Amino acid sequence: MDLVDFARGPALKAAFIIFILGIVWRIVNVLLLRHKRILSEPRRSVPVALLAGLKGTGSRSWPHPEFIKRTVTGEALGYSYHIGLFIVILLFAPHIIFFGSFIGARWPALPNSVVTIFAVITITLFVAVLARRLGHPVLRHLSNFDDFFSWFVVALLLVTGLMATAHVGAPYHTILGLHILSFDLLLIWYPFGKLMHAFYIFPTRAVDGYVMTRKGAPS
Amino acid sequence: MNTSPVDFQANLAPEEAKLGESARVAGAMRGFAREIGALSALRLDACVHCGMCADACHFYIVTEDPQYTPVLKVEPFKQVFKREAGAFAPVFRWFGLKAKITGAELARWQHLLYDSCNLCGRCSLMCPMGIDIAELIEQARRGMFEAGLAPKELYEKAAHQRRTGQPEPSDEPYRDKLLAIGRRFNVEIPLDKPRAEVLLTVPRTDIEHYPAAVAALVRVMAHLKADCTFRSDGLVAENYGYYAGGRDWQREISRRLIDQAVACQAKVLIVPECGHAYSALRWEAAELMGKSLPFKVLHITEYLAEALEAGRLRLRTAQVGATAFHDPCQLVRKGGITAAPRQLLRAMGIEPRETVRHIGYNICCGGGGGVFDIERAATLRHRVVEEKFHEIDQTGAQTFLTTCSDCRRTFDDGKKRFNWELTPGSLLELVAEHLQGG
Structure with missing residues (x-):
């Protein structure tokens, strides 16, 4: 068994199991905790509050004009690299074949050269994100191991992917193996760190929208 | 960490x-x-x-x-x-x-x-x-x-309020001070009625620093012919247990008011001009008690806006010039009371001049949540109030109003610190001065 076989064989299986079990456990752990009973008389009805909660899952994606002047850099960086990641992960032909083999589906790909350009841009944005985290007083003060390791895991995946596409650094097969291994690492780390925000973002926004609208307050 | x-x-x-x-x-x-x-x-x-x-x-x-x-x-x-x-x-x-x-x-x-x-x-x-x-x-x-x-200040006030119903010792009990305010402003204080539709509460800050606001509350309620009362055993609106973080103390302090509302079979409990008192009673008391409250909790501006809509309250035009209004955070951002103060202002012919950051997004006075009481926080909160003053000055307002006595006190303190030109006023007092037929 060579590196690629190992990376996309037993390592991927183990990583995937950890990924699924970890995510499920992290969500179940939250759900198993005590649920607060809200007993105060609502200002808005339950359906209205529920609808606002649902709306909040989307509307929070765009910051209120009041805040945008102060947060525009963070917002722009955040949006840009997330879009870059989606394009590179989901619209690159080899990725579509890889993911498609698990779910039995195919979708159109972007030309490899276009995806490569996006990968370079995304890596550049990632460097900017790290520089900002290290240089911005608030982010530097706030950052912990999770912030840096989560950054490292995703950046590693991007860099090894770009190296594999460009055939640089080592024989293609070795780089491909490392790229898949870095994907395995991402799956393993995912439930333990802040990458979990992808699963939390919509429930948190929905709950906040519900709770605040119930009071008639802005959300 | x-x-x-x-x-x-x-x-x-x-x-x-x-x-x-x-x-x-x-x-x-x-x-x-x-x-x-x-x-x-x-x-x-x-x-x-x-x-x-x-x-x-x-x-x-x-x-x-x-x-x-x-x-x-x-x-x-x-x-x-x-x-x-x-x-x-x-x-x-x-x-x-x-x-x-x-x-x-x-x-x-x-x-x-x-x-x-x-x-x-x-x-x-x-x-x-x-x-x-x-x-x-x-x-x-x-x-x-x-x-x-x-912090010492919040802990001691919470402990005192839990024991006695008022957050600090006073030369005479608040009940007597309340009656003295009635005599001074020539209003009849409704006190300790066995039954009343509306239970009135009062901010300690108003009793000690803004007695005219207490008189204004009584005058407005009398004008509306509301069946209301204060109760000696449940007067103070603020909840220092809430500020200090004492969950059980917060519940006990809230219970004092709830018991009085139940005892006089009130349908409505009115929180006067105090933002955090509103949050503690309106949104947290039922949860802490573990059951729904058998009465409504309304901020005075909500109560008056309802009276306005029902045609029971009519106001005269106020000649106060350009006016800016500060929304207390607990009312607007955490309490959802946005329209009521503006309805009252407009009923007096005032179109409020909004600050650059306004309504739900406005910045605070800097003194709420117990911060005003914490002595060592003064320097920090002065910087916040200074920022707020800049925003209010930018509106060109000649009159500045709010509807929370803690905000008002923080602004008053800031006014002294920075020799600010405007004098923070109470919306309730302005309403009381412009009652039609009053």
Whole structure:
């Protein structure tokens, strides 16, 4: 068994199991905790509050004009690299074949050269994100191991992917193996760190929208 | 914890200072544990450390000091959650990834959780993840209180209010002061009626500093011919248990008012011009009591706006010039009262001049959430109020009103500090002065 076989064989299986079990456990752990009973008389009805909660899952994606002047850099960086990641992960032909083999589906790909350009841009944005985290007083003060390791895991995946596409650094097969291994690492780390925000973002926004609208307050 | 705040000496009441390390840590663990639930866990787990909440917090905006980043203020709570109740708590414990919290460490957080947070909720509006950071800070205060780390001023006032119903000793009981206000302003104080439709409460701040606002409340209620009463055993609207973070004390202080409302079979309990009192009674009392309240809780502006809509209240035009209005955070941002004050203003022919940051997004006075009472927080809150003054000055207003006596007092204090030209006024007093036929 060579590196690629190992990376996309037993390592991927183990990583995937950890990924699924970890995510499920992290969500179940939250759900198993005590649920607060809200007993105060609502200002808005339950359906209205529920609808606002649902709306909040989307509307929070765009910051209120009041805040945008102060947060525009963070917002722009955040949006840009997330879009870059989606394009590179989901619209690159080899990725579509890889993911498609698990779910039995195919979708159109972007030309490899276009995806490569996006990968370079995304890596550049990632460097900017790290520089900002290290240089911005608030982010530097706030950052912990999770912030840096989560950054490292995703950046590693991007860099090894770009190296594999460009055939640089080592024989293609070795780089491909490392790229898949870095994907395995991402799956393993995912439930333990802040990458979990992808699963939390919509429930948190929905709950906040519900709770605040119930009071008639802005959300 | 990944970082420590500036090393402030903890500001403790003698009773709190007596606590040893083990009792302090045990208290904190007990306090935090009571606050951990599905909702707080979701919020604590969801943070991505984007730091944007700092850009919403007036304490950060005026200082640019990263220690005032709102979500950082809940680090002790988060640390206990991760170590004791998080999905991977055993891993954190076994491998020492999250250290056990210490009393000394908690003490350093006192400045951040109390001196530099008004529980105003602006950070919660900003958070792209939708985390109600202000509520997490309130919950973290509860852990601090159990650890004997509430600031001296808040702890002592809460203890006194719990025991006596008023947050501090006074030369004469508030009941007598209330009656004296009635004599001074020539209004008849409805007091201790056995039955009444409306139970009135009064801010301690008004009794001590703004008696005209108390008289205004009585005058307006009399004008509306409301069947109302104050009750000697449940007068004070503020809840220092809430400020200090004492969950049980907060409940007991709320219970005093609830019992009086039940005793006189009130259908409505009116919270006068006090924002945090409104939050404590309107949104938290039922939860703390474990049952719905058998009466409505209304802020005085809501009550008057309803009377306005029903045609029971008619107001004369007020000749007060250009007017700016400050929305107290607990009413607008956390309480949903936006329209009522503006309805009242417009009924007096006043179109309020809004500050650049306004209504739900306005910045605070800087004194709410108990901050005004904390002596050492004065310098910090002065910087916030100065920022607010700039915004109000930009509107070109000649009159400045609010509807929270704590905001008003903070502005008054700021006025003295900065020789500000305007005099903060009460919306309720203005209404009382412009009653049609009154």
